[in-house]
Amino acid sequence: MNILFASSEIFPHAKSGGLADVADSLPTSLAEFENITKIMPLYGFMKKDDLNLEFSDEIILGGIYYKLSFYKKVEDNIATYFVNAPLLSDTQDLYGDRYGDYANNDLRFGIFCKAIVLLAQKLNVDLLHLNDWHTALSALYIKEEKLKIKTVFTIHNLAYQGIFEQSSLEKLSINQKYFNIDGLEFYGNINFLKAGVAYSDAVTTVSPTYAKEILTKEFGCGLDGFLKYHKNKLSGILNGINTTIFNPKNDENLYFKYDFKRLENKLENKKAFLKKSTLKNSKIPLFVMITRLVEQKGIDLVIKSLKKLLAKRVNFLILGEGNLEITKKLKKMAKEYRNFEFIDTYDEVLSHKTYAAADFLLMPSKFEPCGLNQMIAMRYGTLPIVHKVGGLKDSVADGVNGLVFKKETKKDLLLAIDKALKLKKNSKKFNKIRKLNMQKDLSFTKSALKYIEIYKKILL
Ligand code: ADP
Numbered sequence: 001m002n003i004l005f006a007s008s009e010i011f012p013h014a015k016s017g018g019l020a021d022v023a024d025s026l027p028t029s030l031a032e033f034e035n036i037t038k039i040m041p042l043y044g045f046m047k048k049d050d051l052n053l054e055f056s057d058e059i060i061l062g063g064i065y066y067k068l069s070f071y072k073k074v075e076d077n078i079a080t081y082f083v084n085a086p087l088l089s090d091t092q093d094l095y096g097d098r099y100g101d102y103a104n105n106d107l108r109f110g111i112f113c114k115a116i117v118l119l120a121q122k123l124n125v126d127l128l129h130l131n132d133w134h135t136a137l138s139a140l141y142i143k144e145e146k147l148k149i150k151t152v153f154t155i156h157n158l159a160y161q162g163i164f165e166q167s168s169l170e171k172l173s174i175n176q177k178y179f180n181i182d183g184l185e186f187y188g189n190i191n192f193l194k195a196g197v198a199y200s201d202a203v204t205t206v207s208p209t210y211a212k213e214i215l216t217k218e219f220g221c222g223l224d225g226f227l228k229y230h231k232n233k234l235s236g237i238l239n240g241i242n243t244t245i246f247n248p249k250n251d252e253n254l255y256f257k258y259d260f261k262r263l264e265n266k267l268e269n270k271k272a273f274l275k276k277s278t279l280k281n282s283k284i285p286l287f288v289m290i291t292r293l294v295e296q297k298g299i300d301l302v303i304k305s306l307k308k309l310l311a312k313r314v315n316f317l318i319l320g321e322g323n324l325e326i327t328k329k330l331k332k333m334a335k336e337y338r339n340f341e342f343i344d345t346y347d348e349v350l351s352h353k354t355y356a357a358a359d360f361l362l363m364p365s366k367f368e369p370c371g372l373n374q375m376i377a378m379r380y381g382t383l384p385i386v387h388k389v390g391g392l393k394d395s396v397a398d399g400v401n402g403l404v405f406k407k408e409t410k411k412d413l414l415l416a417i418d419k420a421l422k423l424k425k426n427s428k429k430f431n432k433i434r435k436l437n438m439q440k441d442l443s444f445t446k447s448a449l450k451y452i453e454i455y456k457k458i459l460l
Contacts, residue, residue: 211236
């Protein structure tokens with residue numbers, strides 16, 4: 001089976017969150033069984049030095065010619081194509097800057113979707129695996145051009161849909177006939193994600209619980225009715241992580257490497273980490289969050305609970321970047337409390353050090369399609385404390401491999417922290433859980449096989 005896997009971000013080339021991780025680790029696992037190629041944009045901030053220009057071509061959108069250059073790189077026997085195109089590649093970030101999303105994202109990602117279809121034809125693939133709204137229009141273009149390529153569309157986060165004004169239709173050369181309630185029309189606007197759902201042969205999302213949640217008003221982001229209509233082609237497959245990159249046994253980013261047999265080295269990481277931190281006492285439990293600072297991640301609840309949380313004998317650290325309002329509040333609180341540190345950045349290396357140093361990772365997300373942090377934490381012997389929602393519910397069992405709280409309230413969050421502190425005191429039990437977590441199979445292999453089942457079903 002010949003598959004083209006399309007994503008707007010792929011680790012390590014460009015990353016804004018978990019999508020990039022999945023777009024790296026899922027194809028790696030799929031490649032053990034099938035022939036897979038990846039495609040992503042070549043953004044302005046990426047280097048071209050080690051890429052080969054494979055071919056160039058042209059597309060017309062809205063009557064305008066765009067020249068596309070396809071660069072290629074082969075790593076671990078998997079080829080990735082990087083699309084260089086006007087508008088798409090002109091930016092210094094993926095989707096926007098501190099002032100908001102780029103105004104021409106409709107056209108930028110419309111061009112990307114056309115480029116995906118062009119490469120799919122050129123490579124003669126059987127199947128196109130599309131990910132999130134940035135790739136969704138490819139399904140529509142395939143339908144419009146009556147190509148014999150099957151499509152799977154994966155929703156990594158329903159909260160991001162790619163909504164633009166109706167006038168974008170013309171710029172994107174989309175026939176008016178698709179602008180209806182069963183197509184990409186959404187309250188008078190166009191919705192890229194909706195096109196992906198409507199015109200793909202199968203739709204998946206990243207955990208079984210989230211697949212059910214998005215059919216409800218609470219989590220459906222305005223598309224619950226539409227998704228219910230397409231329920232028969234929808235399924236949920238839990239993400240895995242790249243267990244080579246996230247492996248404390250070989251992780252060059254750590255002060256000290258360790259595994260479940262050498263847990264004492266985890267404590268050495270904590271000590272070395274705290275030496276460079278404003279937090280000092282390594283004897284008290286270290287709670288951390290490693291996150292994009294957006295409402296989804298439950299930061300409001302953390303801010304509301306912070307005073308009471310910090311009154312306990314704990315250290316708490318947030319490594320995160322994002323929303324300016326949240327950033328301001330966290331900075332202010334870090335000045336007030338000696339046992340709270342806020343590191344306002346996105347830093348891959350520091351994130352590995354933080355996973356290794358921490359005792360507990362907090363994930364009070366309001367909703368969480370899958371979440372990778374909790375799995376990465378387990379791999380580093382750090383216990384996740386999560387809100388029982390989406391993929392967090394599917395990957396963490398209370399008292400078994402972490403702590404789970406049911407309601408997104410201050411009371412439940414603080415109770416979970418108390419439970420964590422109690423558990424930490426019982427070092428025999430605490431270490432047993434940590435060691436089991438570190439040996440757990442968190443790789444993508446099992447889930448990759450589930451994707452292959454879907455591919456086979458639609459190719460029949
Ligand atoms: P989302 O995709 O919603 O951001 P996920 O849990 O699926 O959430 O994935 C988050 C990924 O981004 C993880 O690999 C996590 O370690 C990483 N990450 C998040 N925030 C930061 C940060 N400030 N610095 C470094 N890595 C981060």
